Amino acid sequence: MADKEHEAVPTVEINGLSFTYPGIDGHPPPGSKPLIDGFSLTINKGNRCLLVGSNGAGKTTILKILGGKHLVEPHMVRVLGRSAFHDTALTSSGDLSYLGGEWRREVAFAGFDVPIQMDVSAEKMILGVAGIDPQRRAELVKVLDIDLSWRMHRVSDGQRRRVQICMGLLKPFKVLLLDEITVDLDVLARADLLKFLRKECEGRGATIIYATHIFDGLEDWPSHIVYVAHGKLQLAMPMDKIKEMSKLSLMRTVESWLRKERDEERKRRKERKESGLPEFEKRVEGSRAAGDPACVAARPLNNGWAGGRLHSTIAGEENFFLSSNRVLRQ
Numbered sequence: 001m002a003d004k005e006h007e008a009v010p011t012v013e014i015n016g017l018s019f020t021y022p023g024i025d026g027h028p029p030p031g032s033k034p035l036i037d038g039f040s041l042t043i044n045k046g047n048r049c050l051l052v053g054s055n056g057a058g059k060t061t062i063l064k065i066l067g068g069k070h071l072v073e074p075h076m077v078r079v080l081g082r083s084a085f086h087d088t089a090l091t092s093s094g095d096l097s098y099l100g101g102e103w104r105r106e107v108a109f110a111g112f113d114v115p116i117q118m119d120v121s122a123e124k125m126i127l128g129v130a131g132i133d134p135q136r137r138a139e140l141v142k143v144l145d146i147d148l149s150w151r152m153h154r155v156s157d158g159q160r161r162r163v164q165i166c167m168g169l170l171k172p173f174k175v176l177l178l179d180e181i182t183v184d185l186d187v188l189a190r191a192d193l194l195k196f197l198r199k200e201c202e203g204r205g206a207t208i209i210y211a212t213h214i215f216d217g218l219e220d221w222p223s224h225i226v227y228v229a230h231g232k233l234q235l236a237m238p239m240d241k242i243k244e245m246s247k248l249s250l251m252r253t254v255e256s257w258l259r260k261e262r263d264e265e266r267k268r269r270k271e272r273k274e275s276g277l278p279e280f281e282k283r284v285e286g287s288r289a290a291g292d293p294a295c296v297a298a299r300p301l302n303n304g305w306a307g308g309r310l311h312s313t314i315a316g317e318e319n320f321f322l323s324s325n326r327v328l329r330q
């Protein structure tokens with residue numbers, strides 16, 4: 001995805017990515033379909049890429065894989081030409097920064113997780129990070145309107161979030177992965193942060209991938225839109241092409257995609273129900289064929305399949321012993 005101001009220098013390369021969450025035994029459940037499947041995408045230096053999709057589409061999973069938090073084959077994902085999972089220097093150097101939703105109590109900084117609700121001041125946290133350009137630090141404190149005297153255990157969610165975001169942006173990242181981090185921010189803080197992030201891309205060619213459901217103030221922010229459904233890439237396009245294609249606002253455009261996706265899914269489910277042999281029975285057969293004779297039942301769970309011993313039948317609903325997204329062995 002080339003940007004006007006920058007040469008098309010790929011910073012994020014995803015090549016035929018396939019991924020399944022492991023079960024309790026550390027292996028993908030037998031017969032399970034990959035959650036992310038045949039996913040290929042190239043994002044270039046300077047791109048501000050908005051990652052959209054319905055709940056459960058796979059956005060967080062993709063960002064975590066890019067951030068090196070899940071193991072995939074090294075050739076499938078390259079960030080700045082390196083594998084984030086195998087090359088931990090990518091994150092520890094700050095070149096790759098991941099700011100995700102797991103930050104309720106911790107802040108990930110330079111590859112380390114630091115507790116954020118202890119009795120410590122914002123100043124101590126922010127100034128405690130060594131090797132940071134003081135000008136950049138001051139700018140971030142101003143952009144995020146942080147009061148350095150805040151005590152981290154006595155601030156609001158939004159104030160804590162500002163300190164967390166500041167920590168995550170202190171090092172001048174080359175690639176930034178944002179997973180719905182602006183939920184707690186007020187309108188002003190969010191607008192100022194988006195402006196700062198845009199400047200980082202336009203000024204020094206940083207690449208940002210931002211997954212969100214909140215489209216307020218985003219109309220003119222992204223340079224590209226990537227739409228994911230059921231772990232598959234549906235569309236990756238420059239924002240100006242999207243605007244040519246759809247006369248609707250960005251939010252209404254995405255809404256129309258998700259509505260279409262939901263309607264198709266409902267239709268598929270209805271057809272499956274009417275087709276006589278329910279999908280889960282096919283999965284049971286598949287699991288047995290794959291060498292799991294103990295599997296007596298299976299049903300969809302979290303985009304995968306769970307199976308186990310039939311426990312009881314309650315109000316006509318089959319009730320299984322299910323503990324995880326895997327086929328149980330007994």
Ligand SMILES: Nc1ncnc2c1ncn2[C@@H]1O[C@H](COP(=O)(O)OP(=O)(O)OP(=O)(O)O)[C@@H](O)[C@H]1O
Pocket residue numbers: 021035053054055056057058059060061062301302303325
């Ligand atoms: N640790 C896990 N083990 C098994 N399945 C998981 C795990 N984490 C997520 N999933 C499943 O993977 C699918 C994709 O989840 P993911 O969190 O990537 O979606 P998302 O697009 O970020 O959704 P949302 O918009 O709701 O945040 C979901 O069906 C989810 O249930």
